[in-house]
Amino acid sequence: MAKEKKEGKSRRELITIGSAFGLMGLAAAGTGGAIFKYMFPVVSYGTPQKFLIPVDDLPDVGDELVFDDMKVVVRRHSEEKVAAISLVCTHLGCTVNVVETGFQCPCHGSQYDSDGLVVGGPAPKTLPWLEVKVVPGGQIEIDTGTSLPENTFFEVA
Numbered sequence: 632m633a634k635e636k637k638e639g640k641s642r643r644e645l646i647t648i649g650s651a652f653g654l655m656g657l658a659a660a661g662t663g664g665a666i667f668k669y670m671f672p673v674v675s676y677g678t679p680q681k682f683l684i685p686v687d688d689l690p691d692v693g694d695e696l697v698f699d700d701m702k703v704v705v706r707r708h709s710e711e712k713v714a715a716i717s718l719v720c721t722h723l724g725c726t727v728n729v730v731e732t733g734f735q736c737p738c739h740g741s742q743y744d745s746d747g748l749v750v751g752g753p754a755p756k757t758l759p760w761l762e763v764k765v766v767p768g769g770q771i772e773i774d775t776g777t778s779l780p781e782n783t784f785f786e787v788a
């Protein structure tokens with residue numbers, strides 16, 4: 632009796648082909664996962680939008696204090712009222728310097744008065760005044776992500 636030759640693929644061939652496709656699938660999944668992982672950074676860039684300062688560190692009445700790292704000046708109008716003004720130039724974002732007449736940008740020469748209103752140079756608008764909040768623990772929180780009209784003071788006492 633003669634053996635009949637089977638039509639199609641043998642079991643061994645099917646297992647080999649299946650294994651090859653399985654390995655290719657695993658490689659594709661691994662590569663895709665690695666690419667997907669690098670699409671989302673695990674670090675944040677830039678400075679945080681909010682920062683805290685102890686109420687005890689506020690400037691004296693009529694004085695102001697520059698927080699260089701946060702590019703903010705805090706001004707104390709009275710015992711109870713303070714304001715925070717951004718030191719980020721509204722032209723192209725350089726940090727302005729506090730000068731006797733107000734603020735001056737070292738990059739392209741924009742000048743602002745003591746309330747941050749533009750008095751010269753290419754700056755298109757007033758320096759933003761920022762939100763100030765009293766938070767528990769004897770601290771105030773300054774939000775550099777807000778932009779309020781000039782002369783916006785907040786109660787801190």
Ligand code: FES
Nearest residue numbers: 720722723736739
């Ligand atoms: S960035 Fe300040 S004047 Fe250009």
